[in-house]
Amino acid sequence: MPDLGFAGLILKAILFSLAGIFLLIAFIALRRWYRGRYFQRLSERTFALRSQWDGILSGAVPAESWRLNNLDCEIVESILLASIELADSDELSTLLNCLRRSGLLDMRIHQARVTTGWKRRTALVALGRTRAPEAIPALAEALDAPEEETRIAAVRGLANTELPEAAIPILDCLLLGKRSIPEHTLKNALASCCRHSPGVLLRYLKQSSGRPRELLARVLGELASSDLGEDLILLATDSDAEVRASAARALGNLQPSFALPVLSVMVGDKEWFVRLRAVVALASIKHALRIRPLLHALCDPNRYVRQRSAWALAHIGSNLDDILTQVVETKDNYALQAFISELERSGAIENLVEALENHPGQNAARNILLRTLNVCRQDIEQANKAFAAAGGAK
Secondary structure, X not given: OOOOOHHHHHHHHHHHHHHHHHHXXXXXXXXXXXXXXXXXXXXXXXXXXXXXXXXXXXXXXXXXXXXXXXXXXXXXXXXXXXXXXXXXXXXXXXXXXXHHHHOHXXXXXXXXXXXXXXXXXXXXXXXXXXXXXXXXXXXXXXXXXXXXXXXXXXXXXXXXXXXXHHHHHHHHHHHHOOOOOOHHHHHHHHHHHOOOOOXXXXXXXXXXXXXXXXXXXXXXXXXXXXXXXXHXXXXXXXXXXXXXXXXXXXXXXXXXXXXXXXXXXXXXXXXHHHHHHHHHHHHHOOOHHHHHHHHHHHOOOOHHHHHHHHHHHHOOOOOHHHHXXXXXXXXXXXXXXXXXHXXXXXXXXXXXXXXXXXXXXXXXXXXXXXXXXHHHHHHHHHHHHXXXXXXXXX
């Protein structure tokens, strides 16, 4: 073959490119064929195992018939884990017995302790989905792993168990601060594990300080029940403002006779966000006695507290005319404007005007309402004109 020089190099490059394209197409076709064959086998084996499912659960079908086949083992485990997520207490025992009897649970525990990388993380998540108490020690060991992804997988695995005892290693890790774990991951895990036993958090909260104490207080604020009533009063007087704010949030879920006196005091807290949380909690309590502390918060120097209090008062629904009269009696223009603005946003202003017209003795309140509405509308018109002028200047 004669030497073609530069043209020969181009010809070789074209040939190599064609060969590469052909090999790539062949690889894609082979991969599609292999995956199609795999999914066909997966569908066939899933149907076959589903037809024997009652026997697999009861043990009538021996585990040896499917346990040593990797595909069958994978299918049975996936079905079991999916069933466990939706199972009640009666069904859970049957599913866990199948996991234990077949050795699937022991296999995942072994993988969580021996393997590394993504295999270990996959085993940790699957181990948590079993909701088995035996999984907790292996998941707790992974909290000391050097890789953050593995620690996060361990925390999520503990959260999936939804067992109060699974919160203990997470709390110990949080207080000791050995390894860093994202706060939102810890918060979600503790909320999942302690949903029915918030007292576990309270014991650790008394021993903690700094950021861990604030995180535990926030979780406790979401989960607190009436069983922690007296302890919540102590938290409401804590020196840490974040703890007091969380206690205020928790008090909104308690009985009005217990929560209202404490929240009425907390609307005068020195920190504005504690007062705001107290107002939010008062808004969630359906009781007539909440009006007085909300009126007090309506005169708060912080704008957010006033707005939230105005929202709560405007959505009470009844006796808005009496509430307006009490707002007028405060002689606080900011409070009056915040309340009337919220009435306009909620669409209750027309009902209030009608109620005032039906009570001749409240002419003063009606006049103040109309005058304030005119002032608010004038302010809005001036703001719109200023905005339009600024846009025209540009």
